[in-house]
Amino acid sequence: MAEKTAQSNRLISYLKIYFPQMVEWFEQLDIPLVCDLLERWPTLEELQKESGEDLRRFFRQHHCHRELMERRLLGIGGAIPAGGDGAVIEAKSTVVKVTVRLIRSLLEGIAELDRKIEEVATKHPDFYIFDSLPGAGAVMAPRLLAAFGSQRDRYSCADELQTYSGIAPVTESSGKRKWVHFRWACPKFLRQSFHEWAGHSIAQSVWARAYYQQQRRRGSDHHAAVRALAFKWVRIVFRCWKDRVAYDESKYLAALAKRGSPLGKLVVVGMGTSL
Numbered sequence: 001m002a003e004k005t006a007q008s009n010r011l012i013s014y015l016k017i018y019f020p021q022m023v024e025w026f027e028q029l030d031i032p033l034v035c036d037l038l039e040r041w042p043t044l045e046e047l048q049k050e051s052g053e054d055l056r057r058f059f060r061q062h063h064c065h066r067e068l069m070e071r072r073l074l075g076i077g078g079a080i081p082a083g084g085d086g087a088v089i090e091a092k093s094t095v096v097k098v099t100v101r102l103i104r105s106l107l108e109g110i111a112e113l114d115r116k117i118e119e120v121a122t123k124h125p126d127f128y129i130f131d132s133l134p135g136a137g138a139v140m141a142p143r144l145l146a147a148f149g150s151q152r153d154r155y156s157c158a159d160e161l162q163t164y165s166g167i168a169p170v171t172e173s174s175g176k177r178k179w180v181h182f183r184w185a186c187p188k189f190l191r192q193s194f195h196e197w198a199g200h201s202i203a204q205s206v207w208a209r210a211y212y213q214q215q216r217r218r219g220s221d222h223h224a225a226v227r228a229l230a231f232k233w234v235r236i237v238f239r240c241w242k243d244r245v246a247y248d249e250s251k252y253l254a255a256l257a258k259r260g261s262p263l264g265k266l267v268v269v270g271m272g273t274s275l
Contacts, residue, residue, distance in 0.1 A: 004030055004106045011099045018089045019044050019096075021079045025072050033062040035104045042093040044081045052077075117142050126150065132246035133237065134208065135200030143193040148241050158238035166191035167230050195223075198230035205249060207256065208233070210266040 008030040015022045015029070021044060026034050037058070041047035047055075052073060059069040082089075121127055121142035130141040130148075147165070155161045162168035166186025172179055183191075201208045208229055215225035240247050256264030 001110065004103065004110065007099055007103050007106065011096060011103065014092050014096050014099065018082050018092050020082060021075065025075055030103050030107065032104070032107065033059075033064065035100045035107075036062065038096055038100045042097050043089065044076075044079055047076055048079070121145055124150075126241070126244070128246050129237075129240050129244070132240075132248075133197070133201070133233075134204035134247075134249065135202070136197060137200070140193070140197045140200060144197060144237070147190050147193050148237070152242060155238070158235040161238060162231060162234050164190075165194055165234070167194050167227060167234055169227075194230040194234060195226055198233050199226045201229070201233065202226075207249075207253060207263060207267050211263055214263070214266055 011029050012023060019042075022029065022034070022038070028034070037047075040058075041050065055073055055076065056069065059072070064072075118138060124145060126148075127141065127145060130136055130144040133141065133144065136144060148161075155164075159168070163183075164186065166183040166188070168183065169180045170183045198208070202212050203209070211232065212225050212229050215228050216222070220228065236252065237247065253264070253267060256267065
């Protein structure tokens, strides 16, 4: 993924020199549609020589939405070529074609890796635990499975995993002063996995959404609120992982209500508002 991002950034920098319209017409350049387009028409002049019907056929083959296709065709017809030395444009367009081939190869490799990850993850005996988590899906469930691993005696309590992953903040003190700050020394991919999944869970879990909104009302910015949510999620998933049970939202909501948790009351209020 990092290499694909690097090549995409190079592609953008080259196109901005002689074909800047591509950056305006496409939100993403590291996609098969753009790769195919630039391999066939690496300059605006070559693209504008193609008939409108041939371009429509090209976009339809790539399942481009009709309204978006027509907007792009209108842009192609009215675009003005960037001025510059012909030799420079020829050199840059040649480099773009090479970069596009690299991106295409990376896309194929990433797709193959994704297939392998899915195949291996779904066969893992603990996969059902992480597949049951709200917002995990096909992408995050294998990452969470890898984050926890299979060695259950590695962590004696959730606190150890929260600290190791960087989700738990650092508390420092000096004299009468005490302050809390972001934890920098940690496995970044592990922390990012918990953070991303917690963000996805907001739309899928009633209590997660209520807790996130509570944190925002208290003054936390988006990422601080998501980290606080991830902190709670790690404790919940740790228990499921230790007990080898799938997550059940209804059971967790019932437990909140039984304990008289303030979060449980927020959930009830939130559900009432949505109704």
